[in-house]
Amino acid sequence: MSSVAVPTPKAVHRSSMDWLQAWLPKLVLAPSVVIVLVGFYAYILWTLLLSFTNSRFMPSYKWVGLDQYLRLMENDRWWVASQNLLVFGGLFIAISLLIGVVLAVLLDQRIRQEGAIRTIYLYPMALSMIVTGTAWQWLLNPGLGLDKLLRDWGWEGFRFDWLVDPDRVVYCLVIAAVWQASGFVMALFLAGLRGVDQSIIRAAQVDGASLPTIYLRIVLPSLRPVFFSALMILAHIAIKSFDLVAAMTAGGPGYASDLPAMFMYTHTFTRGQMGLGAASAMLMLAAILAILVPYLYSELRTKRHE
Incomplete structure (x- = not known):
């Protein structure tokens, strides 16, 4: 007679633990994966679908092809928003990078009260953009902000009315955005600078390189x-x-300071042109992908060569 092996309680327990260790990470991550798939990627696909329909106040699935994109290209407000984005985005990115790098280099010199100074510059990033926008709206308002304060102090000829000037209002957005984001850029670069091998800097100093040259030609390129x-x-x-x-x-x-996100919200939720708003949202996504894809390709290519 052949005997059948009966699993011992210890073996059963070990098997259960192995199963739990294999599946527990998947079970923990499953809700997040479902939320991302449904709440992010599924809505991107739904928005893409709506951009090819004649949806207005409510979704409609009557196919109109590229009509919404053609309407978007003929919309003057969209072109104003796009031009504003080029000005706002270009200045915002360039100035934030410049200020952030300069602040990071200065703090990298191990100055006194570095922690307090770093906190002061990082604090604006803790605020929401709503708070930032409201605060700067008060500051730059000609009737009650810095303009009025300086005139009350005796500078009667002082004028800073960019907030109500259609040709300059977009620069007010740049000022507020730079104020909020430059400290975050500083923190990123400061963390990178603290990871640089100090022996490289000391070797360059022994060779007679000045501190600005070391940062410009050795540290920052790394x-x-x-x-x-x-x-x-x-x-x-x-x-x-x-x-x-x-x-x-x-x-x-008017719409002199419109940006694509504002255009999308206005036409989707207040003007009842959901299809047009969806088309503008997809072009915004395309703009992000146009930046993201080359960056990812460059990084993957660099790692492959390494």
Whole structure:
């Protein structure tokens, strides 16, 4: 007679533990994966579908092809928003990077009260864009902000009315956005600078290189990944900027300070042109992908060569 092996309680327990260890990470991650798939990618596909329909106040699935994209290209307000994005995004990214790098280099000199100074510069990033926009709207308002304060102090000829000037209002958005984001860029670069091998800097100093030369030619070029990370984050902030515009200018005067995100919200939720708003949202996504894909390709290619 052949005997059948009966699993011992210890073996059963070990098998159960192995199963739990194999499946527990998947069970923990499953809700997050479902939320991302449904709440992010599924809605992207749904928005893409709506951009090919004649949806107005409510979704409609009557296919109109590229009509919404053609209407978008013929919309003057869209072109104003796109031009504003180029000005706002270009200045915002360039100035934030410049200020952030300069502050990071200065703090890298191990100055006194570095922790307090770093906190002061990082604090604006803890605020929401709504708070930032509201605060700067008060500061730059000609009737009650810095303009009025300086005139009350005796500078009667002082004028700073950019907030109500259609040709300059977009620069007010740049000022507020730079104020909020430059400290974050500083933190990114400071973390990168603290990771640089100090022996390289000391060797360059022994060879007679000045400190500015060391940073410009040795240290900062080695922080290429940090630079691209900061560029990606700032570009993402610029393209999706809505709350700053809504709180600070509401797109005005007229629609002189419109950005694509504001255009999308206005036409989708207040003007009942959901199909047109969906088309503008897809072009915004395309703009983000146009920055993201080359960056990812460059990084993957670099790692492959390494």
